[in-house]
Amino acid sequence: MKYQSTRGQIREIPFKQAVMMGLAEDGGLLLPESIPQLTPGDLDALSKLAYPELAFQVMSYFIEDIPAADLKSMIDRSYTSFTHPDITPVIHKDGVFILELFHGPTLAFKDVALQFLGNLFEYLLAESGEHMNILGATSGDTGSAAIYGVRGKKNINIFILHPSKKVSPVQELQMTTVTDANVFNLAIEGTFDDGQQIVKETFGDLDFKKKYALGAVNSINWARVLAQVVYYFYAWGQVRKQTGSQKVCFSIPTGNFGDIFAGYIAKRMGLPIEKLVLATNANNILSRFVNDGDYSIGAVHPTHSPSMDIQNASNLERYLFYLLKEDSTKLTAAMTQFSSTGKLSFTTEQIAEINEIFIAASVDNEQTLETIKKFHETTGYVLDPHTATGVKAGKDLSGGECPVICLATAHPAKFPDAVHQAIGKNPERPACLDGLESREKRCEIIAAKTDTVKSYLAQNALT
Numbered sequence: 001m002k003y004q005s006t007r008g009q010i011r012e013i014p015f016k017q018a019v020m021m022g023l024a025e026d027g028g029l030l031l032p033e034s035i036p037q038l039t040p041g042d043l044d045a046l047s048k049l050a051y052p053e054l055a056f057q058v059m060s061y062f063i064e065d066i067p068a069a070d071l072k073s074m075i076d077r078s079y080t081s082f083t084h085p086d087i088t089p090v091i092h093k094d095g096v097f098i099l100e101l102f103h104g105p106t107l108a109f110k111d112v113a114l115q116f117l118g119n120l121f122e123y124l125l126a127e128s129g130e131h132m133n134i135l136g137a138t139s140g141d142t143g144s145a146a147i148y149g150v151r152g153k154k155n156i157n158i159f160i161l162h163p164s165k166k167v168s169p170v171q172e173l174q175m176t177t178v179t180d181a182n183v184f185n186l187a188i189e190g191t192f193d194d195g196q197q198i199v200k201e202t203f204g205d206l207d208f209k210k211k212y213a214l215g216a217v218n219s220i221n222w223a224r225v226l227a228q229v230v231y232y233f234y235a236w237g238q239v240r241k242q243t244g245s246q247k248v249c250f251s252i253p254t255g256n257f258g259d260i261f262a263g264y265i266a267k268r269m270g271l272p273i274e275k276l277v278l279a280t281n282a283n284n285i286l287s288r289f290v291n292d293g294d295y296s297i298g299a300v301h302p303t304h305s306p307s308m309d310i311q312n313a314s315n316l317e318r319y320l321f322y323l324l325k326e327d328s329t330k331l332t333a334a335m336t337q338f339s340s341t342g343k344l345s346f347t348t349e350q351i352a353e354i355n356e357i358f359i360a361a362s363v364d365n366e367q368t369l370e371t372i373k374k375f376h377e378t379t380g381y382v383l384d385p386h387t388a389t390g391v392k393a394g395k396d397l398s399g400g401e402c403p404v405i406c407l408a409t410a411h412p413a414k415f416p417d418a419v420h421q422a423i424g425k426n427p428e429r430p431a432c433l434d435g436l437e438s439r440e441k442r443c444e445i446i447a448a449k450t451d452t453v454k455s456y457l458a459q460n461a462l463t
């Protein structure tokens with residue numbers, strides 16, 4: 001399998017190069033040149049596999065340039081850090097299926113991809129004899145998942161900027177209590193947007209980027225999407241076993257369109273997905289896109305589901321490439337227009353095509369808390385606020401024709417304040433958070449200035 005950029009200037013690169021490139025050098029996103037087509041027989045065979053085996057089979061369709069035994073051992077190691085024997089268990093509650101993706105070390109679904117990506121980076125760097133300095137900004141979940149993915153790994157340093165005192169206390173501690181020598185937490189005196197801007201400017205200095213071998217973790221790495229495709233197959237197999245239904249719907253809390261795009265790839269591979277339900281919070285640019293063909297940036301509103309407080313969904317470009325019939329000239333023109341006007345609109349025919357696959361709803365703060373409360377009353381099960389948006393949208397929109405699988409993207413213990421507001425008590429804390437508050441911390445507070453961050457990097461980077 002070879003990879004190409006949505007913008008058409010990068011073609012026929014192998015998987016390993018696509019992983020190291022992250023963002024395509026022409027400014028686009030990397031995609032496989034074709035999507036493998038699975039037969040019903042293939043699906044049957046996959047549905048019988050345990051998670052790590054399944055991950056190996058699904059990823060092997062897309063990876064030709066890593067020896068099978070090496071890939072297998074990397075996958076096995078990635079998922080031994082999960083605390084549930086099924087890795088991503090599926091449970092039936094109140095008429096829906098909950099796909100629990102939060103049994104990794106930082107209690108959010110991002111671990112599923114970042115545990116694997118950390119091992120993959122380490123493997124590729126050992127092979128090439130190179131090193132990498134990862135630089136990223138986080139509003140909470142990506143930072144800790146990326147840190148846990150590469151902590152203690154050879155040839156990699158990681159620098160994560162988070163807005164000082166603006167992430168949840170659990171999120172902050174999950175980052176700052178990692179004291180491995182290759183992990184650098186920088187609390188910037190500014191906002192998440194300031195952090196993103198600093199990262200963007202630092203990557204924009206191409207000499208600096210090259211000199212320090214900067215690697216991106218926010219950039220939308222194909223390996224992250226690929227690792228997420230796996231659990232759509234897994235959940236389908238589990239739910240088919242329980243219900244006998246061939247077809248399923250998935251409901252996905254969405255911010256950057258990454259997780260839901262993995263579902264789209266699974267569907268294109270032949271997995272019988274009837275609909276992908278896209279749930280947003282009040283930051284509803286993506287539900288407006290699906291429902292009205294209106295993709296226009298608004299102001300970011302802080303909500304109870306902060307990991308979805310996003311206006312510019314960087315991964316949407318991948319889907320738009322397919323919507324525009326894989327025409328990179330048209331796609332490039334659309335992305336240029338979007339970056340100058342902050343707006344794209346789509347025709348009635350295009351909206352109809354989008355709606356064949358996606359249906360969407362925006363779920364506000366009040367509905368989020370109400371959903372957590374009701375679900376808890378009915379089932380005793382505590383949803384996190386991100387998952388709750390998906391449960392609400394999934395129940396409202398799926399129409400009851402096929403089983404609905406709701407992706408549970410975070411453990412409720414990461415967001416105790418919102419949960420407490422909804423059900424009047426704190427969620428149970430998993431063992432990995434025990435003693436979190438009293439652990440040793442490592443974090444530098446620095447000014448939200450690109451030059452300050454660059455000189456910090458220059459002093460602490462692997463060279």
Ligand SMILES: *Cc1c(COP(=O)(O)O)cnc(C)c1O
Pocket residue numbers: 108109110141142253254255256257258259260307308386387409410
């Ligand atoms: C990142 C995140 C999301 C959004 O996922 P995307 O791939 O950006 O759409 C949803 N829920 C949680 C808990 C997250 O951390």
